[in-house]
Amino acid sequence: MADLFDSAPGAPDTGPRPLADRLRPRALADVIGQQQVLGPEAPLGxxxxxGTLGSIIFWGPPGVGKTTIARLLADETDLHFVQIxxxxxxxxDLRKVFEAAKLRRRQxxxxxxxVDEIHRFNKAQQDGFLPHMEDGTILLVGATTENPSFxxxxxxxxRSQVLVLERLSLADLELLVQRAEQELGRALPLDGPAREALLEMADGDGRALLNLVEQVMSWRVTDKLTTDTLKTRLMKRAAQYDKGGDGHYNLISALHKSVRGSDPDAALYWYARMLEAGEDPRFLARRITRMAVEDIGLADPQAQAVCLQSWETYERLGSPEGxxxxxxxxxxxxxxxxxxxTYVAYKAARAAAKRTGSLMPPKHILNAPTSLMKDQGYGAGYAYDHDAKDGFSGQDYFPDDMPREAWYDPVERGFERDLRKRVDYFARLRRERNVGKGAKT
Incomplete structure (x- = not known):
């Protein structure tokens, strides 16, 4: 059974081979890109x-060389290559793979x-690798498109080193096209702009690019094709995006930080990227409303209303107008x-509430609907603010055993400039009247 997983060739394969397979590098020096892990001073180098290769997890998008590099590492270290x-x-199946590796080791x-898509193994299956890694039965090289941390x-x-492989740059993809042209013995029938468009269609995926090249080379054309003709004949590769995976969280993070950084153009770009990938506009409306609450707050109270109105408009109009x-x-x-x-003050208040537990409000601000409560001092000494000078009594409303805190610190931007003046005004009155205990100065 283990032979089903081994890479050792059997009878010669004389059938047609895809271009991506024909161009598979035969040495690490031939790998295009990924110098951040393959260079002389990089981890694998x-x-x-x-001569101390350890277990590795390759993390990166599809088509960037994870399988190829693993196979070449086996060649470089004279290890038997097994792929599952x-x-x-x-x-x-795993048991049979491990038994075959043990027999091989004794020999x-x-x-x-x-292990391709290693993240799809559950916890128990992942634990099953550990003893065989520790006793040297296998050297594990895993590949995943998802964040290994999660x-x-x-x-x-x-027990492994995580190495990040990056999507291929346009320069890397161009070099790959040149190798394909050399292998096929002729140039792509595309003009300059169409050639660039083909590279962009691959979206950093080398395998996808070679599949596109193979399609173009199969066409019977007499003149070089233009960009418009190319896009008519080929569909752009769908952008990598998993609504439950890294692509989703990376793009929403980029959108949020673009808004926080006051860059509407970048924000629109990431918004459009998520829509193109099929994200639910309702999710985006919710997240943008959250941005208004978390990152704008009272600097512009209208922002939240604008978000809610736009969300409601989407619900009424639907797609694509909404x-x-x-x-x-x-x-x-x-x-x-x-x-x-507001966000900072809220988190500080929540932390204080958790820390102080069940402290009672001061008695002067407790209602006293019964005579027993009045005898206990409930409501005694309460100052009705509307009767006070400037409509402000300056009393302390924190628990008796808790010092006065000052969590809300408005910024000098937008409407919070006015709120800053109000906060400072009431703080000055509180100091002047010296009412309550522990007032901050």
Missing amino acids: VMLAA SAIFTGVP GKGTLLF ELNAALLS ELAIAQALIYVALAPKSNA
Whole structure:
């Protein structure tokens, strides 16, 4: 059974091979891109130079060389290469792989086990690798498109080094096209702009690019094709985006930080990227409303209302017209004055409430509907603010055993400039009247 997972070739394969397979590098030096892990001073370069290759988790998008690099690492270290996929491999299959590796080890041959989509194994399955990694039966190289911090066990991560592989740049993709042209013995039938458009269609995925090149090379054309003709004949590769994965969280983070940074153009770009990837506009409307509350607050109280109105407009109009209303709210919050003073004050108050437990309010602000409560001093000494000078009594409303706190600190931006004046005004009156205990100065 283990032979089903091994890479050792059997009878010669004389059938047609995809271009991506024909161009698979035969040495690490031939790999395009990823110098941040393969360079002489990069992690893999240093490991190989020292002859101390350890278990590795490759984290990166599809089509950037994870499988290829793993296979070449086995060649470089003279290890037997075994490839499995977490999607198609169950516990019985894993046992057979481990037994074959043990037998191989007794015969003096090590095993590099490459596990594609390793994050799809559950906790128990991931734990199953640990003893075989520790006793040297296998050298594990895992590949994942998801954040290992969230998807892999801490025990597995502690025994591996996570290396991040990046999407290929346009320069990398151009070099890949040149290799394809050399392999096929002719140039792509595209003019300059169309050639650039083809690279952009691949969206950083080398395997996707070679598949596109293979399609273009199969066409019978006499003249070089233009961008318009190319886009008519080919569909752009769908952008990598998983509503429950890293793509989702990365883009919403970019959107939020663009708004916080008061950049409406960048905010619109990330908003459009998420819509193009199929994100629910209602989710975006909710998140933009959250931005108004968290990052603008009382610096512009109208921002929250604009977001809610735009959200309601979307619900009435539906798609695709309703997305424009949300975009209008997005521009508003991006350009609004920013303040997180309310957010900071709220978190501080919640922390204090958790810390102080069940402290009672001071008796002078407690209601006394019964004579017993009045005898206990409830309501005694309460100053009715409307009867006080300036409508402000200056009494202390914190618990008796808790000093006065000052959590809300409005910024000198937007409407909070006015609120700053009010906060300072009441603080001055409180000091002048010296009412209550522990008033801050």
